[in-house]
Amino acid sequence: MTLTMSAYDDVVARYAPVIGLETHVELGTVSKMFCGCSTRFGSEPNTQVCPVCLGLPGALPVANARAIEATILIGLALNCSIASWCRFARKNYFYPDMPKNFQISQYDEPLCTDGWVDVLLDGVAYRIEIERVHLEEDTGKSLHVGGSTGRIHGSMHSLVDFNRAGIPLVEIVTKPVPGTGALAPEVARAYVTELRGILRSLGVSDVRMEEGSMRCDVNTSLSRVDSDAWGTRTETKNVNSLRSVERAVRSEIVRQAAVLDAGQRVIQETRHFHENSGESTAGRSKEEATDYRYFPEPDLVPLAPDTEWVERLRATLPELPSARRCRLQATWGLSDAEMDALTNAGALDLIEATVAAGASAEDARKWWLGDLSRRANESGVELEELAVTPAQVAQLAGLVTTGRVNDKLARQALSGVLAGEGSPEEVVTARGLEVVSDTGELGTAVDEAIAAAPDIAAKVRGGKVAAAGALVGAVMRATRGQADAQVVRELILARLDQA
Numbered sequence: 001m002t003l004t005m006s007a008y009d010d011v012v013a014r015y016a017p018v019i020g021l022e023t024h025v026e027l028g029t030v031s032k033m034f035c036g037c038s039t040r041f042g043s044e045p046n047t048q049v050c051p052v053c054l055g056l057p058g059a060l061p062v063a064n065a066r067a068i069e070a071t072i073l074i075g076l077a078l079n080c081s082i083a084s085w086c087r088f089a090r091k092n093y094f095y096p097d098m099p100k101n102f103q104i105s106q107y108d109e110p111l112c113t114d115g116w117v118d119v120l121l122d123g124v125a126y127r128i129e130i131e132r133v134h135l136e137e138d139t140g141k142s143l144h145v146g147g148s149t150g151r152i153h154g155s156m157h158s159l160v161d162f163n164r165a166g167i168p169l170v171e172i173v174t175k176p177v178p179g180t181g182a183l184a185p186e187v188a189r190a191y192v193t194e195l196r197g198i199l200r201s202l203g204v205s206d207v208r209m210e211e212g213s214m215r216c217d218v219n220t221s222l223s224r225v226d227s228d229a230w231g232t233r234t235e236t237k238n239v240n241s242l243r244s245v246e247r248a249v250r251s252e253i254v255r256q257a258a259v260l261d262a263g264q265r266v267i268q269e270t271r272h273f274h275e276n277s278g279e280s281t282a283g284r285s286k287e288e289a290t291d292y293r294y295f296p297e298p299d300l301v302p303l304a305p306d307t308e309w310v311e312r313l314r315a316t317l318p319e320l321p322s323a324r325r326c327r328l329q330a331t332w333g334l335s336d337a338e339m340d341a342l343t344n345a346g347a348l349d350l351i352e353a354t355v356a357a358g359a360s361a362e363d364a365r366k367w368w369l370g371d372l373s374r375r376a377n378e379s380g381v382e383l384e385e386l387a388v389t390p391a392q393v394a395q396l397a398g399l400v401t402t403g404r405v406n407d408k409l410a411r412q413a414l415s416g417v418l419a420g421e422g423s424p425e426e427v428v429t430a431r432g433l434e435v436v437s438d439t440g441e442l443g444t445a446v447d448e449a450i451a452a453a454p455d456i457a458a459k460v461r462g463g464k465v466a467a468a469g470a471l472v473g474a475v476m477r478a479t480r481g482q483a484d485a486q487v488v489r490e491l492i493l494a495r496l497d498q499a
């Protein structure tokens with residue numbers, strides 16, 4: 001299926017998307033959820049395990065207090081109510097990377113419920129309601145060997161690494177989000193961006209989507225614009241970048257519309273998103289909650305955070321992204337829409353760091369939202385993945401401010417920085433990009449330009465000063481854009497008795 005803009009516009013004119021997001025976040029605790037094993041990422045397989053996280057008979061879990069506190073902090077930051085009493089539950093299913101054959105999770109008694117978070121797009125706020133935030137343990141990790149795709153199909157054998165088994169995992173589930181229309185993909189992305197920012201400010205997780213410490217499942221359904229009945233939803237699993245969140249929703253909207261247009265029914269199922277093609281394929285048909293035979297975990301005592309504990313945690317909440325944005329918006333003097341654009345481009349931290357490195361807010365914004373955004377888009381990467389640091393962007397802006405390069409030369413210098421040629425200073429020196437404002441050096445080029453266009457020169461001499469622009473242009477071309485245009489203009493007018 002080809003995904004063209006016109007196909008998408010046509011679809012959202014006839015169907016109203018409803019989205020929902022389930023986000024799993026690995027907490028950055030030192031030890032696992034129910035045992036003392038280390039959670040360090042990237043160790044030798046199966047070196048961070050013990051009888052509890054391997055599910056050996058007789059081993060008993062003990063809940064990690066730091067993980068519970070982190071979950072309460074997340075709930076508070078998302079405006080949730082914190083349960084005064086709740087329990088863990090066993091979620092029963094067989095999976096080779098889950099040694100107990102059940103996962104300790106929470107079911108009908110989650111720790112945090114009924115919150116919300118506002119995301120802003122073009123100055124319009126969309127309230128995303130949070131249904132629940134609960135705590136559970138991660139599974140191990142299967143590695144399928146011998147196939148071309150890394151998936152189980154076609155592989156020769158599989159290995160299991162239990163280092164991840166038992167790492168505390170928080171699941172944040174939104175209520176269904178209707179009413180976003182054509183903007184559903186952007187709203188989904190803006191929500192995950194906002195959530196990541198909140199989690200990062202809380203310091204509870206490193207929220208690295210590419211390492212899997214933050215993973216999104218995206219629910220999508222379509223209803224006809226003239227109907228109140230919601231359609232059947234699908235769940236696209238493990239969408240592992242902000243960009244992919246947006247792409248996954250967009251492609252699923254178009255796919256479901258094609259199914260409905262063909263008179264068929266959308267099947268309730270999980271789907272796997274493929275980063276390379278931007279499309280998804282069907283996974284398993286979706287389980288019902290009853291398939292998991294949930295029951296309260298008998299090996300753990302109930303969880304009963306008292307008000308004093310919760311309020312003590314509330315008092316430690318840091319400045320959250322929404323408050324920080326208000327502060328920075330006022331400092332930088334930006335409109336709501338300008339601020340939203342910058343936030344949703346993922347440029348807030350970068351611009352703040354660039355300003356901290358000495359650039360003006362205006363310059364920082366211009367570079368990150370202009371040239372650098374365009375280059376990031378062209379290469380299909382996030383802004384922060386570009387090979388340029390905020391300090392280098394500040395240096396580049398400084399070179400323009402002091403007149404050592406003009407905008408055009410600065411963009412050439414930026415290309416050099418991105419190509420790994422060094423700092424802006426180094427690239428300007430190495431490539432000889434500095435603006436020439438030495439009147440002696442420019443004099444010859446000015447004389448040549450005047451000699452080559454005697455009719456224009458005559459006009460200027462006769463008082464038509466505006467005609468000098470053509471001569472300035474000729475000198476700029478002759479010096480490959482490196483002349484200081486103001487100095488050139490002054491030289492020309494002086495030569496032609498108009499100074």
Ligand SMILES: [Zn+2]
Nearest residue numbers: 035037050053
């Ligand atoms: Zn363990």
